[in-house]
Amino acid sequence: MYDEVKDEDFIIIAVAEESRGAETAREFIEEAKPAYVSLIDTEHHVADLYNMVNVPQSVWINEAGQIVRPAETAGSHDGWRAMNREDMSVPDDAAALIAKAQQTYVGAVRDWAVNGSASKHVFNSQQARAHLSLPDASVATANANFRLGRYLHSVGNTKEAEVFLKTASDLRPESWNIFRQAMNLKELGPMGLAADEAFFERVDALGAGRYYPPPDIEGFPRELGFKPPA
Amino acid sequence: MVTVLTELGASNVAATNVQGDNLWLKAADVEAAIGWTLKPQGLCQGEVCIPLPRSNTENFVNGDTVNVAEWWRLMDRPVLHDNAGATWMLGAGANQRADVLNTLEAPDFTLPDLNGTMHSLSDYRGKRVFLTTWSSW
Numbered sequence: 001m002y003d004e005v006k007d008e009d010f011i012i013i014a015v016a017e018e019s020r021g022a023e024t025a026r027e028f029i030e031e032a033k034p035a036y037v038s039l040i041d042t043e044h045h046v047a048d049l050y051n052m053v054n055v056p057q058s059v060w061i062n063e064a065g066q067i068v069r070p071a072e073t074a075g076s077h078d079g080w081r082a083m084n085r086e087d088m089s090v091p092d093d094a095a096a097l098i099a100k101a102q103q104t105y106v107g108a109v110r111d112w113a114v115n116g117s118a119s120k121h122v123f124n125s126q127q128a129r130a131h132l133s134l135p136d137a138s139v140a141t142a143n144a145n146f147r148l149g150r151y152l153h154s155v156g157n158t159k160e161a162e163v164f165l166k167t168a169s170d171l172r173p174e175s176w177n178i179f180r181q182a183m184n185l186k187e188l189g190p191m192g193l194a195a196d197e198a199f200f201e202r203v204d205a206l207g208a209g210r211y212y213p214p215p216d217i218e219g220f221p222r223e224l225g226f227k228p229p230a
Numbered sequence: 231m232v233t234v235l236t237e238l239g240a241s242n243v244a245a246t247n248v249q250g251d252n253l254w255l256k257a258a259d260v261e262a263a264i265g266w267t268l269k270p271q272g273l274c275q276g277e278v279c280i281p282l283p284r285s286n287t288e289n290f291v292n293g294d295t296v297n298v299a300e301w302w303r304l305m306d307r308p309v310l311h312d313n314a315g316a317t318w319m320l321g322a323g324a325n326q327r328a329d330v331l332n333t334l335e336a337p338d339f340t341l342p343d344l345n346g347t348m349h350s351l352s353d354y355r356g357k358r359v360f361l362t363t364w365s366s367w
Contacts, residue, residue, distance in 0.1 A: 010358045013351065015341065017365045022344055024366050030344075037349055039341040045237075046363060049337040051327065058362035061336040065355050070331070074362050109360055116358060125334055134328040137306075144308035144321025151235055151319070152312060160312050177365075184367040 010113040012036035015046045017055055019150050019181050043150060047177050048143045051133050054176040054212065060112060060122070068122045070132045072215040075105030081203060081211065082226035097225040104220045121217060131216060142172035146181075153185050162186065176211070204229045233317045234263045234298070246295045248315040253299040260296050264320055268296055280305065336361075 014036055016025040022040045046052070050059055050071045060069035079094035079101075090098070112119040123131065135143075149164030165182035172178055183199065203211060207228045214222050232245045232253065243263045247254040261267040267274050268291070272281035282290050289300050299309045299318065307323035330337050336359075340350040351359065 010360070011354050012360045012362065013349075013354070015361070015363045017363050018367075020366075022342070022346075026344055037343065037354075039343055039349055041341050041363075045339055045341070046361070048322065049327065049330075049339060050361075051331065052363060055363045055365045058360060059336065061351070061359040061361055063356050063358060065336050065352065067331075067334045067336050113358065113360070128334055129332065132331050134331060135324045137324045140321060140324040140327065141308045144310050144319050147235060147321065148310050148312070148317065148319035151233075151240065152317060155317075157312065164310070180367050181365070 009116070014038045015041045017041050017044045017047055017177055017181065019044070019153070019185055042154075043147055044143075044177055044181065047175075048147075051135050051139070052177065053172075053174050058109075060109075062117065062122070066125075067128055068117075069215075070128060072131070073212040075102045075215075076212040077101035077214075077221060077225075078211050079225045081206075081224075081228070085200065091226070094225045097221045097223070100221050101214075104217055105215065108217050138171045142168045142175065142178065145171065146178050149182070150185070232315070235317070235319045236264050237322060238265050251299055251309065251311070252297050253311070253315075253318055254292070254295045254297050257291075257294045257296050260298060264298050264302075266298075266301070273301060 016039065018025045018040055019042050021042050025038075025040050041047075047057075050057075052071045054073070056074035056076060057071045058069075058074035059067055059071050062068045077098045077100075079098040080090065082094035083090045108119075108121045112121055116122075145164045145168035149161045149168060151161075152158075152164065153161035162182075165178070165185065169175070169179045169182055179202065180195075180199065183196065207230070208224065214220050231242050232248065234241050234243055234253075241263050243255055243259045245253060246256055255263055257268045260273075265275055269279065271279045273279070273296075283304065290297050290304070298320065299311075302309045302320045305323060306325065308319070308321035310319040310321070311317060327337075336351060338350055338352045340348050342348055351361070
């Protein structure tokens with residue numbers, strides 16, 4: 001997509017929320033050979049500033065530095081939850097929803113990249129404010145606990161670090177960023193993913209709730225596409 | 231020495247007194263540690279000054295020392311520390327974040343790329359920026 005749009009008008013800034021630092025992100029970034037700005041955020045500062053709770057989430061910012069779409073799911077879909085956890089296969093109907101979600105979102109971003117403020121996906125300021133998610137005091141305290149935990153972990157005080165990281169997650173249960181990063185700092189799971197039993201238990205507990213809340217984009221599939229565990 | 235974490239980063243500073251949830255620093259060290267300066271009109275950051283409360287002033291300032299933890303709590307921002315009182319986290323407040331988001335002006339940040347080169351969001355003013363996050367986990 002990036003290649004189709006002129007550099008002077010549009011840029012992608014991809015931020016890795018990666019407390020283990022640049023080396024963990026390096027192989028992923030180099031493999032993707034990105035033609036965009038790729039940054040490393042060990043402290044999840046961007047998630048803190050924009051009140052994000054998961055990856056991938058994105059924000060659209062116009063030429064004047066104004067938010068024209070606040071933090072939202074960047075095209076991912078909950079269809080992955082229909083995955084067979086033994087062989088990782090995804091049923092066709094769920095896979096189709098995942099593909100449609102991705103296509104719809106990328107299409108919207110492309111429309112904005114080409115047409116700028118004339119894109120129908122650009123919110124006016126009233127709409128943008130209505131889509132903002134704002135932090136409350138427990139979110140602010142959760143973020144402080146996360147940062148202190150991450151710092152103590154980085155200087156080798158893992159025992160106390162785990163206490164602060166757990167408090168962070170307890171104070172902000174809707175943040176998958178905090179929960180999964182804390183899990184990842186504790187131990188690298190299979191394939192480096194923070195997706196152990198505790199993760200899947202938490203996902204199942206969502207029921208009909210969303211792991212990836214659908215962005216407010218026309219045509220984006222809003223159905224779950226599978227029957228969630230009761 | 232204690233380590234003080236704020237949005238400015240981590241700074242090591244000599245504490246004059248650490249007692250429970252209170253962290254006293256020399257007034258001269260306060261700006262480097264937390265980005266606020268003690269002035270006659272109160273504690274100031276840039277143009278913004280917040281006066282010290284008229285009562286209990288001794289909980290905030292004592293001679294040439296400042297209780298930065300109590301000051302942070304007065305601003306309704308989270309204060310945390312490790313068991314030893316050696317590492318302090320002075321976090322951002324919910325209102326501080328919400329007020330910025332409500333203006334719809336995209337909050338600026340500065341982060342390194344893989345080579346360690348720093349980039350700020352504001353470097354890209356004049357372009358449409360699709361800001362997106364990902365992770366390896």
